[in-house]
Structures are given as structure tokens and as C-alpha cells.
Amino acid sequence: EPEVTQTPSHQVTQMGQEVILRCVPISNHLYFYWYRQILGQKVEFLVSFYNNEISEKSEIFDDQFSVERPDGSNFTLKIRSTKLEDSAMYFCASTYRVAHEQYFGPGTRLTVT
Amino acid sequence: GNSVTQMEGPVTLSEEAFLTINCTYTATGYPSLFWYVQYPGEGLQLLLKATKADDKGSNKGFEATYRKETTSFHLEKGSVQVSDSAVYFCALSPNDYKLSFGAGTTVTVRA
Numbered sequence: 001e002p003e004v005t006q007t008p009s010h011q012v013t014q015m016g017q018e019v020i021l022r023c024v025p026i027s028n029h030l031y032f033y034w035y036r037q038i039l040g041q042k043v044e045f046l047v048s049f050y051n052n053e054i055s056e057k058s059e060i061f062d063d064q065f066s067v068e069r070p071d072g073s074n075f076t077l078k079i080r081s082t083k084l085e086d087s088a089m090y091f092c093a094s095t096y097r098v099a100h101e102q103y104f105g106p107g108t109r110l111t112v113t
Numbered sequence: 114g115n116s117v118t119q120m121e122g123p124v125t126l127s128e129e130a131f132l133t134i135n136c137t138y139t140a141t142g143y144p145s146l147f148w149y150v151q152y153p154g155e156g157l158q159l160l161l162k163a164t165k166a167d168d169k170g171s172n173k174g175f176e177a178t179y180r181k182e183t184t185s186f187h188l189e190k191g192s193v194q195v196s197d198s199a200v201y202f203c204a205l206s207p208n209d210y211k212l213s214f215g216a217g218t219t220v221t222v223r224a
Contacts, residue, residue, distance in 0.1 A: 004156065031210075033211065035212075035214075041216070042214050042215065042216050042217070043157070043202060043204075043212075043214040043217070044214070045211040045212060045213065048210050048211055055210065056210055056211060058211075091156060091157065093157075098210055101159045101162070102159070102212060103159075104149075104156040104157035104158070105156050106154070106155055106156040107156055
């Protein structure tokens with residue numbers, strides 16, 4: 001069964017450093033998402049991406065964040081200058097079309113020290 | 114705005130016990146409602162969904178009914194197993210794009 005994959009599973013970085021979280025969505029999916037979950041808190045929507053552009057973003061997704069689909073398979077989330085409060089589990093998701101099930105990856109745990 | 118409130122955990126049950134996890138929502142319009150489950154070390158998986166009032170979603174013995182009058186989507190299972198131990202998330206999608214999640218309820222089933 002096709003699945004969404006994410007790398008790395010755990011990333012430790014120092015405050016102020018740039019990180020790139022990588023996702024490989026399911027191959028025939030067209031809509032892509034990033035969510036995050038700070039420990040002990042809700043899963044929060046960050047951004048949705050369709051047709052090579054952002055379709056919606058939350059207030060969390062400020063200028064420090066960017067997303068890209070650099071080739072036909074990867075979908076990346078970049079944080080330019082990490083802050084302590086960026087420490088969270090980041091989930092990638094994809095779906096073939098809206099109103100259909102979003103398939104989630106296993107997540108990347110980001111720890112900013 | 115759109116939000117989901119679900120019963121706080123953790124919930125600990127014995128095998129074959131009845132499970133209910135309460136979920137209520139606030140939304141404009143007619144959102145789709147979902148239950149996602151996260152098993153240890155894995156990503157979120159869709160458990161069931163309902164797209165309109167009075168719809169009942171069901172899967173793996175779990176059920177939830179979209180109640181517009183009470184703005185609720187409670188999850189139930191009549192007889193849980195150890196393998197049902199997981200974190201359960203209620204979620205809504207107001208526009209069929211992003212999902213808004215509840216805080217999650219950790220369920221532990223003991224043999």
C-alpha cells in the first residue's frame with residue numbers, strides 16, 4: 001500500500017540554524033500539507049500546497065517558513081532560523097483531491113536547542 | 114472560528130470494555146468530521162469520517178454519528194482490544210482543505 005514517508009525521523013538543531021524537513025507524498029496525489037504538534041498540544045495546520053503554490057497557510061506559517069516541491073516527488077518544509085518554540089513533531093500529508101482522506105506520514109521530531 | 118473539543122485522557126480500559134470518546138465542534142457551515150488514530154511510532158491514520166448531518170462513519174468496530182443538533186461526533190466501540198491502544202484525534206474540515214484537530218485522547222487497553 002502506498003504511503004507518505006518523511007525524513008529524518010528526528011532532527012536536532014541549534015537555535016538560529018536552518019532546517020529542511022523532507023516528505024515524499026503518495027505519487028498520484030495533488031494536494032500537500034504540513035501540520036505540526038508541539039508536545040502535549042493539538043495538531044495544528046501550517047500550510048497547504050497545490051499546483052506548485054501555497055493554497056492556504058495559518059498564522060503560524062510566517063516568513064521563517066517556506067515550502068517547496070523541488071521535483072516530482074519531494075515536498076519540503078524549510079525553517080530559516082529555528083527558534084526554541086519550533087520544537088515539535090511535524091507531519092506531512094497528501095491527498096488526491098479535496099474532501100478525500102489525507103494520508104499522513106510518520107512525522108519528523110524537530111528538537112531545537 | 115472552527116474548533117474541536119474532545120474528551121481529555123488518558124483513558125484506561127480492560128479488554129472487551131465499551132469505549133466512548135466525546136467530541137464536540139464549533140464551525141460555520143457544514144464541515145466534514147473525522148476521527149484519526151495514531152498508533153505508537155506511526156503517523157495519523159483515518160479511522161472514519163462523516164460528511165453530513167446524521168451520517169454514521171464506521172470502521173474496525175468503531176462508530177461515530179454526525180449530530181448537527183448537538184454539534185457532536187462521539188466515537189464509540191462496543192468491545193475494545195489491546196490492539197486499540199492508541200491516540201485518537203477528532204478533526205473537522207470546514208472547507209475540505211485543512212483539518213482542525215482536537216487535542217487527542219490517549220487510550221490504553223489492558224489485557
